[in-house]
Amino acid sequence: MRYFCAAVLAALFFVLGPVSGALAQDITLRSRDGGVELTGTLLGFDGEFYRLRTQYGELTVDGSGVFCEGVGCPSLTDYVADLSISGSATIGTVLMPALIESFALRTGLSAVREDLDPALFQYKLTDTKSGKLVGRFAFRVSNTDEGFADLLGDDADIVMALREIRRSEVALAREAGLGDLLHPNRSRVLALDAMVPIVAPINPVDAISPTDLSRILSGNLVNWRELGGPDAPVTVHLRDAGSGLSQGVEDRLLTPARSELRAEVIRHSTNAELATAIARDPFGIGLASFSEIGNAKPLGLTGPCGFQLRAARRSIKTEDFPLTAPMFLYLPARRLPALAREFLTFTRSPPAQIVIRRAGFVDQAPEEVPVDLQGNRFTNAILVAEGEGGLDELRRMTRTLSEMRRLTTSFRFEAGSSRLDAQSRSNVQQLARSLESGAYDGRKLVFVGFSDGQGPAQSNMAIARKRAETVRRAVLEAAETADTNQVEILTEAFGEAMPMACDNSAWGRQVNRRVEVWLK
Template identity: 45%
Template sequence: MTEGLLPQLLQGFAQGRGMSLQPPEQVPGGIRYALARADGGIAAIFHVMPGTSDTGLLALLNGETDMAISLREASEAERRADLAASPDDPALIRRVRVIGLDALVPVVSPQNPLSALSLTQLADVFSGQIVNWRDLGGPDAPISLHLLRADFGLAQFFEDRMFAGQSDFVSSPAIIRHDSASALATAVVRDAYAIGITTQSARGGARSLPLAGSCGFSQSADANSVRAEDYPLTAPVLLYLAPRRLPQLVRDFLDWTETAAAERIVARAGFVNQTLTRTPVSLQGRRLANAVAAAGGEVSLTDLQRLVARLDGSERLSATFRFADGSVDLDAQSRAAVARLAAAIEQGVFDGQRLTFVGFSDGEGPAAVNLRLSLRRAESVLEAVRLAAEAADPDRVAFAVDAFGEAMPMACDDSDWGRAVNRRVEVWVDRAAP
């Protein structure tokens, strides 16, 4: 991460300011990047220390660094430690930026015939319960497992997401651990019977597998599904900040990371940027097919007709809002989406249009209760966006809320992850009524 995305962002920022990024210099403990002004003077020096999410967040909590890049959210223990050390400062959860998006993907050799895996199968493979490709519909051959080192944020993120709540989980002792994503990808490419977990941006020549559900839904880690967090293993690239006031140039850099120029660099670096995109209803056929397939029971034909009528003429915005596990709080990617959507509203991007915040739920419990819950979530997200867009002219954009409960699932409801994907608030855009 520090060797790829961050230097490219520093380079883009420097060029936009009429400065230059000098060649990196190896120094004890890391790499030195200097931003030079046109007259040759040094405007700023960034000392980048490669490490894991653990070491970066620990250095931040100990006051040893100004920023820490993490590929997982801070743990409850880390948040408590931050509060104890800085009780009068903004909480750690409020001192974080999302500078790009990635996704964890299962990868196999191009020679492997497997077409998709379910999250349940993936969990069984990496816990050692499935050890032969035959049990996944493949050849009669043992499965070779590959993960990054256990102290890497990506490995922690994977195990936390896949095995949340399973206190008795033990990973397979057969897992081969790697010091880098490139080494993992190379090992998988060379072994037709290997499977690994890495990021979409670092899969190299390995082939990523879509995630399928037992009910027939499947999801690939494409840019749209990652932006909307519809892909269940979306992994935001998080930049945590120290509680102290940072130098002005650093604050300018942080602001610049939210510009269109920075978003282009994020995409060129192989990550998914957070640009707000729109998907017309004509390109949402699979979602509508899912809604029809899930109908029956407590989702009636009338519910589907209302859904289709409401979708007609609307576009789905990529900003989608989901909630932290077991919480009513938005997750990190969704909090960043609130800020970006609010900024776009303030800039007049949606003048003369209507933004409808639409709540959806999973299928657990009575449909009427789920409908009420999804409506309340939509109302709470709209309120958060309105508060963030304090400089917006309220007469230039129309706002509305709606909810459809469990009427349009994005994933199977037979797993915690499927239910989490289905609990969401979408934003639909159409022309405001005259």
């Protein structure tokens, strides 16, 4: 009896995933000595733990300590791990299937896809030696909004999202007993994408400022002549309103400008349709996924100072391109089946990063970039160096970094906040795991802080150094098992010495405020 009660209490810290309607039946769990029994509606079973709705509330019980009685009891010997995934078609159509097939190949499983309808399919995972079915991963591909709706309706275990979860969704999830989806363990960045402004190849415009892009989206800039193009009206193309990509455009470009999207927008249901429409529209402009630009022409992002940033694999990975869009998986506070947990672990592995790149997205595998391959970054630093103090700082930075390599793992903060942004929070975990594995043993790792150019240089230097210390502390706290005696971990700061974008706009200042990682 005591064993059963202890098992119940200990298991309250775990939550299981949703189950099909066939399993939502009353069962009785009886302790092995027969002294205690618990009756309720079976909500989930992951091969190890039962989740029940009882008169005492929702409870989770360790299956090793009980017998299950009732027609709804799952099989312990022929258990099949069921996982339901819903949300972004951009993630679900190509990337997730590629990852599942690679995962199966590396774990001795065969993965057979079954298409149920255009938006529904599942993978049946079978042990290649025994021929036994061990898992069913079901997908519903639509958009980010639908993914969160399915999660809140208990119809999905995992959400595929092209934007961060919104406050209203966080509140609804908490009310539904799904936990705090803002917690670091409740989301992960699967891969990286970007929102890239595109036009037709015959359009003479080659770059645009985020400010002008916002003006176009809000309807305050309506003629290409204002951008050096033809005397013709601007046509705006976007993905459908429920798409995470389209919502990300509004969140990143319109909300900060306190503007609303213009009424005349041509919507497209897929990324491919959007790119094709833009390529054919000589006066059109759209925000496309970096993974699917098609025959359209991508525009660079620029500003009055002349600095220009273009979407490329490396600039997206470092988040130097300001419209980088992380691709999220959101997981509620539920204990997923062991097979599902193994798959999620695989998505962060080096082989998975190769799959991500082959699928056309930007992976998160860190790369070391020597100084001579860092584009015009040092040129920008020379251009903004002013006075003897500025030149001295430039020389100090050059001496310090010239013999080192920049890691593509960078860190940035949310606008007006000391909280790291979503991609950077994921980077903390990634760098921590690298330290734990000994990837940088015997080397020097330096967190280098940079700031925007607003305000006194001395204050900017202090802010940059504080940011570097904040990131260093966060990484070391996450790297619990790392032997820090094997790697020299330092901080440095160069303030406003190396800007990435113009300081005369909010987006430019945001890009310039960063912490980079350099290695020797």
